Amino acid sequence: MICKNTHAVLSVLLLLCSTVHAQEQAKYRVTYDCDAQIVTGKTNTYRWTLDIGETTAVFYNKNYRLYSRELAEAKANGTSTALMDQLPVIGQKYFPKNDLQIVIGTPEKGKYSYYKQLLTSGLKYEDALPSIEWQLTDSTKTICEYECKQAVGSVYGRTWTVWYSTELPLNYGPYILNGLPGLIMAAKDSDGLFDFKAVGIENAPEDALVSAYEEDRHQKCTRKRFLEIRSDSEGMSQDQLVNRILNQNSSGEKVIVYTVQGTDAKIDAKVEVPKYNHLDKE
Template identity: 30%
Template sequence: MCLMCCSSKAIEVLDTSYLHVNYEAKLKMNKEKKHINRNVVLEIGKDVSVCYDSKFRQFIALDDSLKMVRASVGEWIRTMENNGTLGRTVSFAVYKHLPAMNELTYTDEIFRYLYYYEQELPAIDWQMQNADSVVCGYSCSKAVGEWRGRRWTVWYSMDIPIDDGPWKLQGLPGLILHAEDAQGDFFFTCVGIEEKRSPIILWGDHMRKCTPEWFQREITEFWKDQSGYVSFRNGMPKPDYSNTDFRPQSFTPCLMENYE
């Protein structure tokens, strides 16, 4: 696992949102664990949109402020615990139309190391279905599409003619208000939409640039052996697992997309 080149990306304002879409997300991050519930927000601006877990955004803001005052490890832990941001597990953010139109920037973390990569927006071959429903009070149509090893079913509303949706999903003539994959690992359901103007910010300082394939391999290695991974990243010898009582549990990540 070789480290990719580093790049310092200070917090910067990219656009101004005019719409905030709140999704109730049910995510299974590892095959061996249960689903976790999160509030995922999609901020839509004139040129750029961003989708992120609101709890992790709070974590990043707190972490930045604690770094500025050079808080001790104990102070850092207490502050995170008091704000309910210590046990975060969903750290992705997806910026659509960044760095250019029809491209996206994906940011994520692995054990407090922040990474980002850039790629083209998914070209999902959506198949329109003869079905309708109502999500969050909006009339919706159904579409099904496959993308990198997952089959997604979505409900989108042409009452909101915006080509966007949760995570990397997009490419339809209306905003995606519900999405789920065929394996039942990931669900996003809109629970509220509000007109709201606020700066769309690129969060994360000193992020390391990588590729999607590299990040997938790295996150897989992390979940296989978290203690060994942390030791490796800090230049320490791999832990001695001769005593199996102390061997960490190995997990298999439920990757939203498969690059292999």
Template identity: 30%
Template sequence: MKCKKTAITYLLLIVSSIMFSQTFTYEYTYKLDSTDLNRISQDVLNLEINNSYSLFYSINRLKRNNYAKALETEIENNTLNLKSAPNPGVHWSIKNDSSRESIMVYEDYSIYKYKYSDHINLDWKLQDSTKFYDHLKLHKATTSFRGRDYIAWYTLEIPLSYGPYKFYGLPGLIVEIYDENKNHHFKMVETSKIKLDENYFSEFKLISKDDFKEFFDKYELNPMSLIPETEGIRIPENQKKIHKERMEARKARRNNFIELR
């Protein structure tokens, strides 16, 4: 997806009205398997910014959730078409409070929806290098974050101290950021018209970051182990074994997450 001049021009026009909510869209390309770097995954995410906080969320995840809600109707009408299912997108959404005291991370795993507080401290080093992205002049900055060294390109023409994922704190909006090996790469693209429902986060349960990590490790290895017997769901042992083997193979291919520690 390429950035269009009309989209960037529009962004420059709306920056003069800082008091209003603004949305910027990023393409996120990432390589989850360090043993197969030619295999690239992709998602598109919105960064919504207002006076109090920013929200960064997956457009594909929203489409996936809307698709799931429509399944019942399709089943009833006998029009179910699984081929039309959208890419699920990344599981996380990020809410960055303007006070910078903490970042709220929302993790959406279908029936499992959790949120936890994360504390971020980024030590940016501003560089002399500049480049242009369409009509925007970008300035270079570098930082290290949880096992990776990053290069960021921000613009003073959009004086908002936010960026994609958990990155923030530069003198202007981060237009592009990637780790030095480009395993994880965010870049601004044409703004999407899809917006987040204001009630989307109402179902998320607050837990600690350590508790989420414990859940995540179990989910990655064997999601079926999370289903309690009291739910009345009985899965044949051979199906459990097959599913576990598939998940173990999948976990082996997912070894290159954005946060290494």
């Protein structure tokens, strides 16, 4: 961890240039814990990673990447029956996980690329990085040994109260929160559904790249279309949801859609379609 007494290492970083380099090497890694109600009424603590390079940064959930890699190995090395037996075990090993990825500064400066899976399809879109009108306050507190100042701002329908440190001159934060004169160390939305707090700041591993995981598995669309698909999917009944997932499978193989409890969603009449909360409300 980069502690208070070594923060000077960061004080000379990030002379931002106008040219964006694809998949540049990460210099710094920030780890956040987020208490989140992604499913209404159920709070879980997700661990998020923010890898920062000279011109770009990527925000992702490490548990999902580990889960995806182990699942791919299981698919390559075992039978379909063995995979079905391993699926709940692997899923629980990396619980909770989230496949959201956001790359800031791509495909060019001032934009971001958003990656998310809906049903069984990986989707991605590019959009302009929102300019947040922050209201600065006089409140201060210490997080990870750094003195932080408070600011309040809104983006995509949510109002966030954040704490940032000017001792860490990094124009980033969790999610797409940005635009303050220092790294955002904590952020909480006004509905109390998402509560981020930095728990570690360190130099990134030498092999860490600022890039999306399995980028080529995501189909490109617009943000508007992404939100339409997400809204339509969440408005389905249980049977409609399962049927849509099954219809997306084009390999001809038998597919079983499992519930969180590990039962067959097609025949489990007790399954309810959950109500989801998202970092963006609009």
